Amino acid sequence: MAKVLGLRCKECGEVYPKNPVHVCELCFGPLEIIYNYDEIASRLTKSKILDGPLSMWRYADLLPIDGDPTVGRQVGYTPLVKADNLAKVLGVRELYVKNDSVNHPTLSFKDRVVAVALSKAREFGFDTVGCASTGNLANSVAAHAAEGKFKAYIFIPHDLEQGKVLGTLVYGATVLAVKGNYDEVNRLCSEVAGKYGWGLANVNLRPFYGDGSKTVAYEIAEQLGWRAPQNIVAPSAGGSLLTKIYKGLQEFHKLGLIPDLPTKMYCAQATGCCPITTMVKERSEIMKPVKPNTIAKSIAIGNPADGYYAADTCRKSGGWAEDVTDDEVIEGIRLLAETEGIFTETAGGVTVSTARKLINQGILARDESIVLCITGNGLKTQEAILGKIGHTIPISPNLASLAEALAGLGGVPETGRK
Amino acid sequence: MAISILIPSPMRRFTEDQDTLTFESATTVDDILAQLVARYPDTKRPLRDDAGNIRRSVNIYVNDEDIRFLQNKDTVLKDGDSISIVPAIAGG
Known part of the structure; x- marks a missing residue:
């Protein structure tokens, strides 16, 4: 069977x-x-998983491809960092960062979904692939297309961060910069797949693609010692990731790989684009699309296709949702970098600051385990923080100049070593 | 002039494979969708739920603007308008 x-x-x-x-x-x-x-x-048993490769493919039995993966064989199994420094600042007992900002090969969780989508594209016989993307997906499809020798057509909004544009072009993909926002790009791509017969990761390959995100949950549960955390905070754009994380935990529970499923799911969005959190906070059954206006471009989707399901997942799991301003996004990026040495992109800033807000509101319990899903890398969205996180101190190459600069900083401690 | 509707690929099996249909005139979005269903009755199920409301999985645009930013199904149409029906798709 x-x-x-x-x-x-x-x-x-x-x-x-x-x-x-x-x-x-x-x-x-x-x-x-x-x-x-x-x-x-x-x-599928624990020991089979433990004997598997140190990648997302250790869970291949729960992924929708028929054969072995043909691209992205090293994707996943990213660190689950016990974030004690950040926990102290936020005033919580047990905090972890699922760090997909170092996912192989393009530094975001999108490598998980693309490894599945393009392996499936090969099984379906496509020789040309593509996607509609806010950047991270573009990078990943382009990279995996290069690895798998697919032709690639990538559709992005025209105003993406340079890091994300260059990080797509470098793989040799054809990049179409659409004069419009992401929702308009998406709309165009919904017609493209049928017209040209391409395999578009998040259009006609979407059911397969989306399930790659389940591996975030499998890894969290395994890395916690085969248990589910009490709370997970994840950023939402189209809403798929959050629903698939929960689906992954449900599957592990159903298969007896974790003893119980206490996890409450929390959706994080930027206030400049928050159709899902609005729905949850207003306890509404109707999702109103919005026109995005935020520096968190990777999650700026005003008309999220899985928005209803993401909101449902927050509710049925007993979780909640919150959104944060662009200034808070930058504070979140800085806080994670300064406490844990992890440089995340704007979506990660959204997640950190949303978690802080939920903790301060008393919604996220301080004495429960919390996992923050950090989904992308800060080196890709440098424009967002340029000029907002301090500056360099110019000095001449001599000790006198250094001494003058240090004096300007208020001097140095008596000794530099403990 | 007339008002056109762009039919998405999953719906074309109900419209004799036509990707664009034109109607001489229509007052509102609701009206033109009713005309579409009158011409091709099988288009009703993907468009409307059992209560007759436009399904939440369907996005409708008038000249590139989502009708939820206009007056929804009561959005008034004029000669030359172009309507698109687009299924919701994933993001990232």
Whole structure:
């Protein structure tokens, strides 16, 4: 028996065969993978996982490709950092950072979803791939396309950070900078896949792509010693990551790999683009799209396709949602860097500052375990903090100049060593 | 002149494979969708839920603007307008 039985519409339940399709023809709802959990349970054990590769592929039994991965074989198994310094500043007992800012090869969690999407694209027989992206996905699709010798067409909004543009072009991809915001790019791409017969990671490969995010949850649970944390804070753009993290934990619980599932999910967004957190905070069943206006461009999606599901996941897990201003985003980036030595991009700043806000509001409990999902690397979004995190001190190459500069800083402690 | 509707690929099997349909006139978004359903009845299920509301998984644009930024289904149309029906897709 195969581990993947087909695809099912999340809205109306209609079932489809395993094909590169992403929306239900009957109601336009998104499709998701139907796994044969009985079959998976018959061969997946802790020891099998422990004997697997030190990558996300140690959980291959729970990923929707038929054969072995053909690209991205080293993706995942990123550090789960026990963040004691940050915990002290935030006043919490047990805090961890799931650090996908060092994911291989393009320094964001998107490598997980792309490794699945492009391995699946090869199984489907595509020779050309692409995506609509706010940057991180663009980097990852371009890199994995190069590795897998696919032709790549990448669609991005025209005003992305240079780091993300260069980090896509360097792999030889064709990059189309669309004069519009991400939602307009997305709209264009929804038509592109069908017209040109390409495999677009987050369009017609979306059901397969999305499940790569489940590996964030598997890794957290394994790295915590086969248990789920009490709280997870994750940034939301389209809303998929947060729902898939929870789905991953549910699967581990269902398969008996973790004893219980106490995890509450918290959605973090920037106030300049927060359709999901607004829905949760207003206890609304209707998601109102917004026109994004934030420095957190990687998560600036005003019309998130999985927004309803992300909001539902926060609610049903007993979690909540909060959003933070651009100034707080920068404070969050700085706080994580100064306490834990981890330089995250704007989305990570959103997550850190949202966690702090939720802790101060008394919503995130100070005596419970908390995991912050840091999904991207700060070197890609340097413009966001340029001029806002201090400056260099120019000196001449001699001791007198150094002494003068140090005096200007108020002097130095008596000894530099303890 | 007339008002056109761009049909997304998953809906074309209900519109004899046509990607653009034109209508002589329509007053509102609701009106033109009703005309679409009158011409191709199978388009109703992807567009509307059991209560008759436009489904949450469907985005509708009038001249590139999401109708949720306009007056939703009551958005008034004029000659030459172009309507797009777009299923929600993933992000990142």
